[in-house]
Amino acid sequence: MSLWQYANPVKFLALSARVQPVLWTLAAVFTSVGLLWGFFGTPDDARQGSTVKIIYLHVPSALMAINAWFMMLVASLIWLIRRHHVSALAAKAAAPVGLVMTLIALVTGAIWGQPMWGTWWAWDPRLTSFLILFLFYLGYIALWQAVEDPDTAADLTSVLCLVGSVFAVLSRYAVQFWNQGLHQGTSIPVATGNRSVADVFFYPLVMAMLGFGLLFLALVVYRTGTEIRLRRTSALQARMNRRA
């Protein structure tokens, strides 16, 4: 069995019908447990007070904002190289989800930054690269809407996605690249394992990150199915119009 069989829209829809109940259930459970545990079941931080509870929204949304773009990058590359329509539609389907995740990360960051840094916003490398990533999401969605021919739109948005990937990388590694600004480095470095978050905050945070990841997956699978159906409807209508 090959992964490429799901480039067939019919097979993709059949698979998505099977996995969606599981995905939505897991997403609801992990997100709810993570956020409720974090909000109700964790203490205040010694320095940050109760604002530490914003971490359960800010970190998972920022993580998914960047990973959504990387998922779009992979899907765009598959479209450019192998011309599978489902991959182009999956990238299109993921963009609004990534946009909302980026917006949540920006808003919660500003709300958290005001009491901790004394400002809502600073032209810090990570904040600025995140804002640019947000603008790339807007541009990507606008480009899909602006181009009438779907294959041309998929080509152009794929190229835009490649360019925007620079800012997705910068959003992730800006602190290491420039080593300046207000934003701290990553609290949970996967590579070294030397996390600076205490267990009492870490476990609900992991639950929330898994929840946001599963929610992203559930939304993208569902939205890709929607895009496939919209494409099929347009094709049928065009065929009927030609015959009429």
Add this chain to the structure above:
Amino acid sequence: MPELGKYAGEVLSAYAVSLLLLAGLVIVTLWRGRAARRALEETEAEAGRRG
């Protein structure tokens, strides 16, 4: 409700905005999905009638 102290406004507003955005995204996604499913069914039925 946990005691949020002097940062209650910040914490509650962060949760309110985020949950509203997530709920809005899920609702719009489901609504658009159902509309697309209905439109395809109607179009397929129409195409079937026309042969």
